[in-house]
Amino acid sequence: MAADREGGARRRPGRAVAYAACGAVLLTGCASMPDSGDLRGVESTPRQDTLVRVFAMPPREDASSSEIVSGFLEALTSDDPDYETASKYLTEEAARRWQPKRSTTVLADGPGAEAEHVGGREDGASLTYTLTGTRVATVDAQQSYAPAGGAYNESMHLVREKKSKQWRIDVPPRGVVMGQSDFQRNYMSVDKYYFASSTTLGSSQHTAAVADPVYVRRNVDPMTQTVRSLLRGPTSWLDPVVRSSFPTGTALSVDSLTPDDQNRLTVPLNDKAARVGLAKCKEMAAQLLFTLHNLTPTVDEIVLESGDRQLCALTDDDAEAVAARGSVGRAEYLYFLDDNHRLVRLAAATNDTKPDPVPGALGEGERELRSVAVSRDEGMAAGVSLDGRNLYVGALVSDGPLGEPELTSAGKKAEEGLSTPSWDAQGDLWVADRDPADPRLLLLQEGVGDPLVVKTPPGLEGSIESVRVAADGVRIALVVKQGDKSSLLIGRIERGDDHKAGGRSAVSVHELRSATPELEEVTAMSWAGDSRLVVAGREKGGLQTMRYVQVDGSTPEGPAPAALSGVKEITASEDARLPLVGYSEDGIVRLPSGTQWRKVVTDGTAPVYPG
Incomplete structure (x- = not known):
């Protein structure tokens, strides 16, 4: 919330x-x-x-x-x-x-x-x-x-x-x-944070922090409740893909926690934590800092103790060096397709309305594109051809070449071809082939090579229309269509042990759950925070709506985005400081915080932030 x-x-x-x-x-x-x-x-x-x-x-x-x-x-x-x-x-x-x-x-x-x-x-x-x-x-x-x-x-x-x-x-x-x-x-919703157990960010070994939303009682010492919940470990749904740095059995040794007047929170732990090393202790403190920012952004230092001994101390700045959250990373550019179906970009944090072509073949218009995705480090881009059949991948560098398609769909219509692709935290590319004769969810390691067919839960009914992978790399959002209805489902990504080493081990999606039980149709969606998405769709009864939803299916606190008529696509950054951007009957529009939608360009489609 x-x-x-x-x-x-x-x-x-x-x-x-x-x-x-x-x-x-x-x-x-x-x-x-x-x-x-x-x-x-x-x-x-x-x-x-x-x-x-x-x-x-x-x-x-x-x-x-x-x-x-x-x-x-x-x-x-x-x-x-x-x-x-x-x-x-x-x-x-x-x-x-x-x-x-x-x-x-x-x-x-x-x-x-x-x-x-x-x-x-x-x-x-x-x-x-x-x-x-x-x-x-x-x-x-x-x-x-x-x-x-x-x-x-x-x-x-x-x-x-x-x-x-x-x-x-x-x-x-x-x-x-x-x-x-x-x-x-x-009750209020708070995000606990754990670490992705098999996911690092791109080519670095930086650990990805993963949000695990839970509900605590709002007026019953929510800080202490939240810390206790964090120490008990992740929820069952998330547990297979994350780890906690707190040793099993770690618990508070006091009844209540209160920050001091220096915005420092001392957390006394039982003897289960007494022998942790410095690196592990700093990970524990980072988990606490990330988690408590849900409740009180004034806590900017954690001190961990066990018995009469201080284990370690960690400040906000140091925590960001321990692990990365999607909501903290800042996108440099907003990307979309111009009226010539080529990839262009605008500085993300400005009000500019004059885009520039991206460097490389995708910005030069060698191939007319229908949809695009840009890697999280903004070094690569993937585009689906105008007819929906071919997937091209190229580097965003001057004179960057564009070879043959990395993937081709047999779908006869554009809407039966490839979905908008999505890059994950590891630099791998996800896309759904919507060919009715052979629907598949596919992954291309580092965006190239033979695609790996991603296993989906048995009994998944309907076709996957849209794919978005979270910044943490362990959760995936899918729009699944069945008949004239479509829903937003959140799944857990599990990878084989040798996948990161370049192996061809299985990648699978597990335990899909609905994030939009009140909607009959989902028109567009995008991640808009560590555990939040923005969704455009139709409620039961035909009312068009745009709203934020939590990954657990609850509705977050705060106002919904301003209404946008004729919305066809929407994109958001996990970094909430960047505005929502949509493609509607008015062209490309954006929603700065606290204002109404503003037009960016009339002739443009397929807006995306990196991811």
């Missing part, structure tokens, strides 16, 4: 300045228990100012069963760190068994609750309530978000305790359940 801001970092919400029980701060629905009558749906609390922490009330003496149910559901949406108030609505045995941090189920509205009067009466010894709603998402025990759909139905059983004669819940719902607006008020 990353709000747009300079540098692409995320601002930490303000520290709570008011701590109030619901009796002191009146919030809609907060512990508002009815005195009598049937229990109706528990409405989701409207989103509140995050400066106010919300605490629920414990059950009152002789509360009815309906009050116990509504009070418990409201307590789940409070800022109680360990759900102690919610536990007071349970029997002692149920409170011991209940695991609120096991999962969170997010519903479109607050859960409805209805008593099942068959076999149970208010004046009896037990009652069952059914909780209902429409699923939107789930957050698992690793704090990983996943879109969900379908109906939610779960039983909750109450008993009247023999000794106290009070109603209590003896079978609570699994985990926590709440409405979407309560979820947005209670």
Whole structure:
């Protein structure tokens, strides 16, 4: 839920300045228990100012069963760190068994609750309530978000305790359940950072940092929560392709973390980290710095300790020498095709509107092009011919030659030929062949030679229309079309051990998951941050839209891009300081931060940043 801001970092919400029980701060629905009558749906609390922490009330003496149910559901949406108030609505045995941090189920509205009067009466010894709603998402025990759909139905059983004669819940719902607006008020998305285990950047040995988004509770010491989540390791989806420098079992040796007045954060660790070397310690500190910039960009130094010994210290500047993030790298140029279908460029960080041809054959117009991609070091470019059949690769140097096509599709139409290509962090080139007779996802090592067919998950339905590889080189975004619908799927790239050494080992994409469950059609997409993409498409019902989405399918905080009519293509840099650029019915246009779309050139197509 990353709000747009300079540098692409995320601002930490303000520290709570008011701590109030619901009796002191009146919030809609907060512990508002009815005195009598049937229990109706528990409405989701409207989103509140995050400066106010919300605490629920414990059950009152002789509360009815309906009050116990509504009070418990409201307590789940409070800022109680360990759900102690919610536990007071349970029997002692149920409170011991209940695991609120096991999962969170997010519903479109607050859960409805209805008593099942068959076999149970208010004046009896037990009652069952059914909780209902429409699923939107789930957050698992690793704090990983996943879109969900379908109906939610779960039983909750109450008993009247023999000794106290009070109603209590003896079978609570699994985990926590709440409405979407309560979820947005209670939780925030943060990126944890790990290192790509088999990917370096280009020809260097620089390690690529990979974002792993999770959700933490916004007003319950989010810094300490986030660090603990980082130490526990990556989420299951990302784990096969990343590594952590923290030794297994490393944990905090304090209950809470707070930066000092010098913007320095000291992180005391248990003895599992006591024997790490200096290089490994600096990697650990870099992971922490990258991660905490989601929450507080004012932390600019990490000090790691174990026992009574300082292990190492690392500043922001030193962290960038340990590993690289896509959101930090700055593209030098924006590239697109002019009205002669040749590759031209503009300085990326300016308002220039007069492009120059790129050096080399692709800028000289030897081949008319339909789409292009430029390598991340901006030394190479790949272009698909106007008829969609041939892929050409050339160096962006003066007098650079252009040989025969590196790849040819048998597709009979341009839209059945090759997709727009994409360069990864290792300098390899990805492209989809959309030939209906032989659809394939292909990789050309260093952009040349015989293509390697990339294995995709069994049962992938539809054809791959568009390909974009993340700057970290371990995640790939695919637009997959099936019939008249298309969706954006995010996959994990796995490579054989000898691939980087030039071998022909298998490269495969695993565990595709939807990033746009609310869209019926995806027209264009591009990476727009370490875990964020920008997407243009059509919602269910036909409404055209442009929005940011997270790789986990959630919607980031902050405004959506300004509307752009007739958008056909869009490109963004992982570096959020650079403007969005689109190709629409008005030509090439760009969107500087905080403004409206501005025309760059009328006669131009296929805009791209490097990647």
